[in-house]
Amino acid sequence: MDGDKVERLRERLLQCPVCMDEFHDPRLLPCHHTMCKECINRLLISSTSGRMFRCPQCRRDVCVPRGGIAELPVNFFVRSLQDELGDEVEVGPCQVCQRGSVISQFHCIDCDLDICRFCIHEHRLVQHKDSNQVNILRMEVGGPATTISGTANKPCSIHTEEVVQLFCETCQHPVCVSCSCGEHRKHVVLPLGKKLHSSREHLQRKLETLTRERRAVRAWLRQIEGAEIEARDNTARTLAAVQFRTRELHALVDKMSAAAMDKVHHEEQQQLTKLASCRGRLVKLAQRLDLGVGFLRGLQEGDVCLELLDAFKTFSSDLEELRKNATSQSSVQLCDQKFLAGRHLQWRGYLAATFGSLRARYSFLHLGNGRPPLLWQLWRKITWSQALVMMMLLAMMYTVFTLSAACYSSPADHEGILILVLVTYLTLSGCFAYRKSRWRHSTE
Numbered sequence: 430m431d432g433d434k435v436e437r438l439r440e441r442l443l444q445c446p447v448c449m450d451e452f453h454d455p456r457l458l459p460c461h462h463t464m465c466k467e468c469i470n471r472l473l474i475s476s477t478s479g480r481m482f483r484c485p486q487c488r489r490d491v492c493v494p495r496g497g498i499a500e501l502p503v504n505f506f507v508r509s510l511q512d513e514l515g516d517e518v519e520v521g522p523c524q525v526c527q528r529g530s531v532i533s534q535f536h537c538i539d540c541d542l543d544i545c546r547f548c549i550h551e552h553r554l555v556q557h558k559d560s561n562q563v564n565i566l567r568m569e570v571g572g573p574a575t576t577i578s579g580t581a582n583k584p585c586s587i588h589t590e591e592v593v594q595l596f597c598e599t600c601q602h603p604v605c606v607s608c609s610c611g612e613h614r615k616h617v618v619l620p621l622g623k624k625l626h627s628s629r630e631h632l633q634r635k636l637e638t639l640t641r642e643r644r645a646v647r648a649w650l651r652q653i654e655g656a657e658i659e660a661r662d663n664t665a666r667t668l669a670a671v672q673f674r675t676r677e678l679h680a681l682v683d684k685m686s687a688a689a690m691d692k693v694h695h696e697e698q699q700q701l702t703k704l705a706s707c708r709g710r711l712v713k714l715a716q717r718l719d720l721g722v723g724f725l726r727g728l729q730e731g732d733v734c735l736e737l738l739d740a741f742k743t744f745s746s747d748l749e750e751l752r753k754n755a756t757s758q759s760s761v762q763l764c765d766q767k768f769l770a771g772r773h774l775q776w777r778g779y780l781a782a783t784f785g786s787l788r789a790r791y792s793f794l795h796l797g798n799g800r801p802p803l804l805w806q807l808w809r810k811i812t813w814s815q816a817l818v819m820m821m822l823l824a825m826m827y828t829v830f831t832l833s834a835a836c837y838s839s840p841a842d843h844e845g846i847l848i849l850v851l852v853t854y855l856t857l858s859g860c861f862a863y864r865k866s867r868w869r870h871s872t873e
């Protein structure tokens with residue numbers, strides 16, 4: 430490229446608007462203009478707020494982040510353009526190990542640190558152990574400084590004027606020649622190159638081990654994912670079965686409810702049919718009686734004749750037939766229905782329940798002087814306890830008469846006499862219980 434064009438590009442794209450010099454550590458402002466880091470620092474010092482200054486190009490107020498100027502992003506486009514135009518990028522020492530003899534060759538964008546090639550591994554494995562992806566930029570720097578070996582030029586911690594060239598296997602620590610002749614004289618000491626070579630083989634074996642372990646972990650993850658899918662499918666199947674069983678129970682309850690309601694409606698229909706039939710006969714009788722009463726009330730003294738008597742006789746016979754039909758059934762049976770709800774018992778996921786039952790209590794609607802049957806009257810007057818006591822009394826009386834006849838036929842049978850005494854006692858007890866129940870019934 431022509432030199433004049435390069436200079437024009439430098440003036441237009443690589444010149445700081447504050448110091449009017451080529452960018453040094455260019456930083457990108459929120460207004461998308463670029464300045465040197467040191468120029469931004471000077472603008473902040475001269476400002477009154479300490480965190481806000483005015484951009485010299487667009488005259489907008491720029492607020493610096495809370496972490497300071499270091500949190501402003503680096504303009505890598507300007508840096509790349511400087512590299513393409515042949516400008517030397519000044520690279521400082523590693524900001525992790527702080528060794529001046531080792532320059533930085535990597536830049537961590539997340540931490541904003543310049544890191545050498547010896548500290549980059551620890552930075553990746555330790556500082557970003559929870560991150561799946563680390564944003565690290567490799568800086569291609571030329572010159573003799575890049576050929577400096579960090580380990581070969583690492584000074585000894587005891588003899589600072591010497592560099593480490595050996596490795597103590599006993600202490601697992603790099604040492605210099607003076608240390609191997611002094612404190613580590615009786616230890617197993619290896620050349621540093623041999624140790625690095627063996628460490629490389631050890632790391633290769635570790636790589637294979639970690640690869641197998643990663644493969645196993647991935648397989649476990651696939652098994653867990655399959656188990657999760659199976660758990661979801663099992664839950665879906667179980668819920669479907671529960672819903673199906675719920676629908677079955679609902680259908681069964683609906684069926685029982687429909688049967689009970691049909692029975693109630695059927696009983697109601699029968700009762701209404703009987704009442705409607707009886708009411709129809711009584712309505713006809715009432716109409717005929719109204720006709721007869723109206724006719725007799727409208728008779729005059731001169732209207733009585735033989736034809737009238739014959740007609741009234743015919744009317745009386747028809748009225749008697751209607752009266753017989755209407756009062757042929759002196760009483761109408763009525764039904765008082767009642768639904769007794771069932772019970773349910775729930776225990777450890779099991780449910781035992783009864784739907785309920787219908788109870789019908791019958792009574793009679795008496796028409797005129799009609800009376801219900803005699804057995805029905807007797808059954809309505811006594812209670813269940815009284816009926817049970819009466820049945821017991823009848824059974825005991827039968828037993829007493831039977832044993833009395835047996836004892837009379839064979840007087841020497843003392844066992845029969847004892848049985849007779851016992852039965853008599855039970856009979857008297859039953860009579861007393863009967864009278865007591867009758868007294869309670871009368872007081873109630």
